[in-house]
Amino acid sequence: MPDSSGPVVRHFQQELDELKQRLLAMGGLAEERVVAAVKALVERDPAAVRAVAEGDAPINRLHLEIDTRAFTLLALQQPMAVDLRAIVAAIKINSDLERVGDLAVNIAEASARYLLHPPVKPLIDLPRMADLAQSMLRDALDAFVRSDVTLAQAVLDRDDLLDFLKNQIFRELLSYMLGIPSKIEPSLDLILISRHLERIGDHATNIAEDIIFMVSARDVRHMGAGSPPFLP
Amino acid sequence: MPDSSGPVVRHFQQELDELKQRLLAMGGLAEERVVAAVKALVERDPAAVRAVAEGDAPINRLHLEIDTRAFTLLALQQPMAVDLRAIVAAIKINSDLERVGDLAVNIAEASARYLLHPPVKPLIDLPRMADLAQSMLRDALDAFVRSDVTLAQAVLDRDDLLDFLKNQIFRELLSYMLGIPSKIEPSLDLILISRHLERIGDHATNIAEDIIFMVSARDVRHMGAGSPPFLP
Numbered sequence: 476m477p478d479s480s481g482p483v484v485r486h487f488q489q490e491l492d493e494l495k496q497r498l499l500a501m502g503g504l505a506e507e508r509v510v511a512a513v514k515a516l517v518e519r520d521p522a523a524v525r526a527v528a529e530g531d532a533p534i535n536r537l538h539l540e541i542d543t544r545a546f547t548l549l550a551l552q553q554p555m556a557v558d559l560r561a562i563v564a565a566i567k568i569n570s571d572l573e574r575v576g577d578l579a580v581n582i583a584e585a586s587a588r589y590l591l592h593p594p595v596k597p598l599i600d601l602p603r604m605a606d607l608a609q610s611m612l613r614d615a616l617d618a619f620v621r622s623d624v625t626l627a628q629a630v631l632d633r634d635d636l637l638d639f640l641k642n643q644i645f646r647e648l649l650s651y652m653l654g655i656p657s658k659i660e661p662s663l664d665l666i667l668i669s670r671h672l673e674r675i676g677d678h679a680t681n682i683a684e685d686i687i688f689m690v691s692a693r694d695v696r697h698m699g700a701g702s703p704p705f706l707p
Numbered sequence: 708m709p710d711s712s713g714p715v716v717r718h719f720q721q722e723l724d725e726l727k728q729r730l731l732a733m734g735g736l737a738e739e740r741v742v743a744a745v746k747a748l749v750e751r752d753p754a755a756v757r758a759v760a761e762g763d764a765p766i767n768r769l770h771l772e773i774d775t776r777a778f779t780l781l782a783l784q785q786p787m788a789v790d791l792r793a794i795v796a797a798i799k800i801n802s803d804l805e806r807v808g809d810l811a812v813n814i815a816e817a818s819a820r821y822l823l824h825p826p827v828k829p830l831i832d833l834p835r836m837a838d839l840a841q842s843m844l845r846d847a848l849d850a851f852v853r854s855d856v857t858l859a860q861a862v863l864d865r866d867d868l869l870d871f872l873k874n875q876i877f878r879e880l881l882s883y884m885l886g887i888p889s890k891i892e893p894s895l896d897l898i899l900i901s902r903h904l905e906r907i908g909d910h911a912t913n914i915a916e917d918i919i920f921m922v923s924a925r926d927v928r929h930m931g932a933g934s935p936p937f938l939p
Contacts, residue, residue: 546792553785560778563798570799570913652884652891659884659891663898670902681802 502616508579513605516586528583534576571678592661611679630683637676734848740811745837748818760815766808824893843911862915869908
């Protein structure tokens with residue numbers, strides 16, 4: 476119904492869909508930045524590294540815009556049940572994605588230091604970690620938009636592989652560090668980068684858990700913590 | 708007003724106060740676990756380390772309970788403006804505190820590995836980082852309960868000192884690693900612990916930013932990202 480004192484009252488589902496689309500765009504940006512950071516590292520391209528380290532303004536703007544949309548929807552529409560959970564999930568997912576953007580900056584900063592040294596080794600497992608973290612993030616967001624619990628669960632299942640790769644990278648780099656002192660400092664940065672990628676996977680996991688809660692009102696966090704099922 | 712079909716309808720402000728009290732209890736638990744982890748490391752007490760690594764069930768239960776309370780309040784009471792922002796802030800703060808609890812586990816796990824080696828050095832700066840992170844966390848939660856923007860701002864201002872300590876620890880440990888190969892592996896765990904403490908400070912910072920938004924509807928995140936002020 477049009478209201479002469481303010482903007483036209485839009486249909487709630489349309490606003491909610493737009494919120495989801497903006498969140499997808501945010502996810503796309505976050506993914507891109509992670510991929511760009513690791514590509515710049517592998518290709519030893521300092522200009523590309525710098526571009527990632529200094530390029531977080533667009534994602535930060537989107538972060539604020541999405542929060543504004545979500546709070547406005549909550550305040551003006553007073554949604555119930557699944558819609559309420561979807562909007563609160565959007566606010567939490569938005570935070571997670573913003574931190575993924577920050578982690579891309581952290582990866583770029585560690586890469587900039589790494590490029591000051593000769594290569595420690597050919598980088599194989601770090602790009603694998605990046606691909607895996609990226610696909611977890613993408614699937615988590617698809618699961619949000621499609622309310623797809625099965626896809627969200629598949630994200631949770633991949634976290635172990637990311638952990639495995641991180642440990643493998645750690646063991647390999649440790650052996651380089653023990654053997655060749657000049658490799659200690661650059662190896663440290665590669666270890667830090669692997670931890671940043673692991674944390675991106677953690678954020679994808681957080682998002683997947685929020686989606687399962689949103690869709691089914693079933694809390695899969697802390698399974699075994701003895702909580703009753705909950706429906707608001 | 709009593710309702711024969713359900714529990715007595717409690718006054719909204721009373722429910723909101725109780726939510727805040729539970730969040731304070733959650734914060735207290737998270738703080739305690741961080742302090743216990745670092746104390747166990749400094750005192751080289753493997754049993755105490757293990758107790759922290761395995762003791763996250765209570766905080767996880769509280770995490771679920773607080774989310775349940777917050778979603779129930781949102782769904783049943785349909786609060787407006789500052790109360791709405793307070794409840795959404797509580798949900799986000801709850802996530803942050805749960806991750807602080809996870810970081811205490813990470814600190815304990817790295818400490819357990821560290822204790823397998825002779826000490827690298829007397830630990831001075833790590834306990835300082837832990838004290839600082841703990842006080843940031845405590846002040847952020849006090850700021851939440853008292854809606855105190857000034858206190859929240861003071862939390863943000865302390866993050867630089869945490870960063871400074873982290874960098875100092877890194878440089879010092881790097882010099883040990885370069886000089887004495889047997890110190891490489893345990894030094895790596897101390898570096899990881901300093902990163903975990905830095906992240907606890909990041910969570911305190913997130914909480915402080917959420918409080919400033921909650922109280923003033925002023926978004927201090929990404930200052931300069933070019934966003935308009937927002938009031939739902």
